[in-house]
Amino acid sequence: MNIEQFYPLFSKANKVTIDSRKIESNDIFFAFSGDNFDAATLAEKAISDGALAVIVERKDFENTARNIFYVPSTLDFLQALAVYHRNQLDIPFIGLTGSNGKTTTKELIHAVLSEKYNVQYTYGNLNNHIGVPLTILSVKPGHEMAVIEMGANHQKEIELLCTIAKPDYGYITNFGKAHLEGFGGFEGVIKGKSELYDYLKEYNKTIVVNENDSIQVDKTENYEPKITFGKKDSDYYFESYSEDHCVGLSYQGTKALSKLTGNYNFTNLCAAVSLGLHFGIDQEKIKHAIESYTPTNMRSQIVKKEGKTLVLDTYNANPSSMAVSLSNFITFEGSKSIIIGDMLELGEESMVEHQNILKQALELGFDEIITVGGNFKKVNLTTLSFENTQELIEYLKLNGIQSDNILLKASRGISLEKALDFI
Structure with missing residues (x-):
């Protein structure tokens, strides 16, 4: 089976999935093999459940009469199919990456552009070598734009994703201290994320630049x-303002207040609005998009609970995002407690970075500081510290937090949001 032969069948499909539990009528199922399970064993059942076709990488499970096709690698075939499909699509593709804020920025861009266009975009955080192809394959003939989030924790990953997504526009939110272990330090982060710039420059595509970011300016100097x-x-040019902990922006007299907390989200708003204006969207419609967008993804999300204001930011954390979150949270009126969890994938920089964050928290003078995770526990000798979120929950069952405002911030692996019900 080759891509050209398979593409007409794909064109008839409802969607592509790699999750056997989500197979619906007329879907195509890619049976990925894991360390502990071979999804090819589900091929016949998938067809019986209504799948249009199944791709397997075990020859003994092939059954072409039932549209079960063998390929040497399901991953390679998925990516090649995405590239082939992308080549058929004559619509603008916007690619974005960055150390912090890329998912929020992607959501905002989608909200703004959707005021005028039918836009497909990355769902959730499907931003890796599997997620990006799946997103591209979800673009249908009726879509007029696509917004593709690209994540990476090693060199050359963004380069690969660009060859699949082939963005016409690209934006890097920032260069921060994220995935230092995989990238090999901060300079490695800059090099890895800049692979998006390399692609855009090679193919003379458009780069979106925050001119307050010296790295972005340097990397795109003299480029058009x-x-x-x-x-x-x-x-x-936008001006920022805030009301009730939320950040907004003003452009030519039109003001839009988002439901996002943190001045660090101002540039995310600016990027989305800049693209909206570039693509001819009316300012009032942009205002509507910004003010209507409600974060529900554990990113800069404000939760009101029993008279308290909780800031839930537990989807990701690194030294850069943690530092700005603490600086923002200290500006809240009233008493303030923070529950901060480990920042993962920092490699040999982990100890010093956790020390730096704890030092910042102590200097800012929060009413209560609670840390969660083994990395913080090693350096936290002065405040309340727990090895994991379950230990925190057991403490919260017996002890309330009295502050008016509570920040929860940690890397995804800490699952700090599980403590929300006990606060």
Whole structure:
């Protein structure tokens, strides 16, 4: 089976899935093999459940009469199918990556552009070598734009994803201290994320630049075409303001207040609005998009509970995002407690980075500081510390937190959001 032969069948499908539990009528199921389970064993059942076709990488499970097709590698075939499909699509693709804020920015871009266009975009955090192809394969003939989030924790990953997604526009939210272990330090982060710039430059595509970010400015100096924001002489200039812990922006007299907390989200708003203006969307519609977007993904999410204001930011954490979260949270009015969990994938920098964050928290003078995770526990000798979230929950069952405002911030692996019900 080759891509050209298979593509007409794909064109008739409802969607592509790698999850046998989510198979619906007329789907295509890619049977990925894991360390402990071979999904090829589910091929016949998938067809019986209504799948249009199944791709397996075990020859003994092939049954072409039932549309079960063998390929040497399901991953390679998935990626090749995505590339082939992408080549058939004559619509703008917007690619974005970055150390912090890329998912929130992706959601905002989608919200803004959807005011005028039918936009497909990355669902959740399907932003890796499997998720990006799945997103591309979900683009249908009726879509007019696509927004593709690209994540990475090693060199050359963004380069690969660009060859699959082939973005026409690209934006890097920032360069921060994330995945230091995989990238080999901060300079490695810059190099790895800049692979998006490398692709865009090679194919003369458009780069979106925050001109308040010196790295972005340096990496795109003397390059055209680009869309700029941040400075008064940029293509687009915005002013920030805030109300009730939420950040907003003003452009040519039109003000839009988001439901996102944190001044660090201002640039995320700017990027989304810049693209909206570039693609001719009316300012009032952009205002509607910004003010209607409600974060529900554990990223800068404000939760009101029993008279308290909780900031739930537990989907990701690294030294850069943790530092700005603490600086933002200290500005809240009233008493403030923080529950901060380990920042993962920092390699040999882990100890010093956890020490730095704890030092910052102590200097800011929060009313209560609670840490969760083994990394923080090693360096936290002065405040309440727990080995894991379950230990925290057991403590919270017996002890309440009295502060008016509570911040929960940690890497995904800490699952700190599980403590929310006990606060």
